[in-house]
Amino acid sequence: MKKMKKNKFWSFFFSFIPGALEMYMGFMKMGLSLMSIFGMVCFVTSLLNIGALSFIGIVVWFYSFFHALNLLALTQEEIEQVEDEYMFGTNQVVFSKVANYIKSNTIIVAALVIVLGGYVVWKACFIFLGDRYGYFWYIEEAATRFLFGALIVLAGIHMIRKKKKELFGETLTIERKEENKEDAKE
Template sequence: MIKKKSSFLTFIFSMLPGGGQMYMGFMKEGLSLLSACALIIFLGSWLNISPIMFVLPVIWFYSFFDAMNKMSLTQEQLEKLEDKYLFQIDKLPSINPNLFSKYKLYIALLLIFVGLSILWNNMLNVISAFLPGYMVNVLYRISDRVPQLIVSLFIIYVGIKLISGKKEELKSEKDFQPQDDTVHDVVIQEIEIKDNAEEI
């Protein structure tokens, strides 16, 4: 239940992204913020992509000041606010059932990548005892960089698809737009026909 609570405890819980919202009863919003932080930390550590961590301060500041703003509202104003997921998770049941079949290949590739990554890391720990130190060091460096390489290639691929899709969209819009000269000629012909009809 959403209701006005202790300002001090709200402040304390707001130090954790989503904690202040959950304390006041905004469970869906708090869960969204907390999940976003956990996902970014997981991806940053697992894929060894430290620049993604720069998103964390943005989420933290949003979460903190959102909780502080909600804390300053009256009970009536709080009750008018809707508790909803920030990423439209509540719309998941209405997703087209064919969505997963459409992206089945991408989901399969992602699962294969995750499975191979886990298998490789476990096997590397086992075989490192039988290999020379320099070779183990090289293998660990490769295993650290491969996820970054795959993610960077995926980002480049998505960027190229977005650019090509935008070009096709602009081209199709241009093909459907009538030419100004053609419209102008048609209007002049209609005026001439009307003038001729009036003269007759």
């Protein structure tokens, strides 16, 4: 599909839908990635019933809107030079890194799958119970927020520990290089 400018009215209209203008202009990979990310954020927000996650959806929407406006500002020659790539680093290298991470951390991935499956079963039980046991709704709401809040905290701790190992590894490497330089001078 040829990448090109189209009707101004429809271009402006599609710029309000994440990824739609990119697809309309012929950038299918860009449009698909933006639309998928926005849709996934909306899906997860509604599944988990945590309204605070909608902030991510708002950020994705604004990014998509201004990305679309920037594409509209390009000339036809500039549009033809823009590569149609998946956005946010979703290329083969990232996919292989994710696959390697999953292979090396199968226990973590399996635990997350079990927790997510348990959560879906939990939600199904409350749908089945309905209004007969209204107080269970409070338990379910608190458990959901606690569970995913704890997962976010654990993910943050994991990221800090990983960065700390990287920093201390670099520090030790620099110190060893300096010691080797001093030994070479003597």
